Amino acid sequence: MQRILTRGEIETLDRTSIVRLIPADANTFGLRAERLTQLAKDNPIQDYLELIATLAAAQQTVAGQNWTLPAPDDVQLAQAQAHGMPLFNATSERDPVWRDMLSALIAELQQHPLPGPVQQILAELANADAPALEQAADALLNQQDEHINAAQAPFIMAALQLYWTLRVQAVELKQVPAVTPFGVCPCCGSQPVSSSVQVGGPKEQIRYATCSLCASQWHIVRVVCTHCEDTKTVAYHSLNEDKAIKAESCDKCRHYRKIFYLDKDPNADAFADDLASLPLDILMGEARFYRANNNPYLWQPAGEP
Numbered sequence: 001m002q003r004i005l006t007r008g009e010i011e012t013l014d015r016t017s018i019v020r021l022i023p024a025d026a027n028t029f030g031l032r033a034e035r036l037t038q039l040a041k042d043n044p045i046q047d048y049l050e051l052i053a054t055l056a057a058a059q060q061t062v063a064g065q066n067w068t069l070p071a072p073d074d075v076q077l078a079q080a081q082a083h084g085m086p087l088f089n090a091t092s093e094r095d096p097v098w099r100d101m102l103s104a105l106i107a108e109l110q111q112h113p114l115p116g117p118v119q120q121i122l123a124e125l126a127n128a129d130a131p132a133l134e135q136a137a138d139a140l141l142n143q144q145d146e147h148i149n150a151a152q153a154p155f156i157m158a159a160l161q162l163y164w165t166l167r168v169q170a171v172e173l174k175q176v177p178a179v180t181p182f183g184v185c186p187c188c189g190s191q192p193v194s195s196s197v198q199v200g201g202p203k204e205q206i207r208y209a210t211c212s213l214c215a216s217q218w219h220i221v222r223v224v225c226t227h228c229e230d231t232k233t234v235a236y237h238s239l240n241e242d243k244a245i246k247a248e249s250c251d252k253c254r255h256y257r258k259i260f261y262l263d264k265d266p267n268a269d270a271f272a273d274d275l276a277s278l279p280l281d282i283l284m285g286e287a288r289f290y291r292a293n294n295n296p297y298l299w300q301p302a303g304e305p
C-alpha cells in the first residue's frame, strides 16, 4: 500500500524545482523606504514609521556609495560547504568598514530635519569611540538585552544590515550550502524577521523567511514553527479578519512570527509590514505568545511581550 506523503516530504522530494534562496534586491532598502512611507499614513506610530522610512532611504543611498569590502574567503566558503553551515557567522566576524558605513548613514540622516531627540542620538553615535560601537554591535547581534541601548539600536542595526547585505551580495548563490541549520539564514546565520508566502512562477505559494540582517530569503516549508520547527501546535492569528498578515504561533515554544501572504497584498515587505502591524503584536502578547526576535528597527527592552 502506498503511503501518503506529508506536505514537507513532498516539498523535500521536489527540492530541485523549488527556488531555495532569493537574494536581497539591489534596491531592497529603497523598496522598504517606499513601503514604510505608504504604511505610515494613519498608522498609530506614523511618526516612527516616517523616521524609519528616512533611515531606510539613507541605507539605500549609502549602499550605492563606493565601499571596499573584504573579498570572499575561499577557505571559509569551502568549510561552510563541507560542514553545512551558513556562509558567514555574522555574530563573530566583521570588518571595521561597517563603522564607516554608520558614519555615512549618520551624515546622510543629518541632511534631514529630524526631531531634536533623534538628532541627539545621532550626535551621540557620531561621537562614540570604536570599542563602544563594537560592543554595541556585539550586544545587538547576540541579543544580549541588558547591554542594548534601545534608542541607538535601530541606527547601529541599519549600518550592520548595510554591511552584511553588501557582503552577502558579493558571494555567488551556488556557494551557499544546500543544507544549513534550521531557523537561521543560510548566508549569515541570523534569525528571520518574518516570512512571506510568495506568488509567481516556481515560487507560487512557497513560503520564504526573510533574514533580519542581510535580507536574503530562504525556503521554509509551510505550517512549521520558524523558531523551533514544531509542526503539531502551529496556529494562525489575525486582526479584523486581515488575510494578508497573520501571526504564526507555536504552543510548544510559545513564540510567534508574522507571515505575509503576497497574493493578498503583493507589496507587503518583511520589515516594513512587520513594524507597521504592532496591534497584532499586542494581541499576541495578550495571548501570552512572545516575539521570536525583535524587528531590527524597533528594539523592545527585555521582558516586554
Ligand SMILES: [Zn+2]
Pocket: 185, 186, 187, 188, 189, 190, 211, 212, 213, 214, 215, 216
Ligand atoms: Zn542573512
Ligand SMILES: [Zn+2]
Pocket: 225, 226, 227, 228, 229, 230, 250, 251, 252, 253, 254, 255
Ligand atoms: Zn515553536
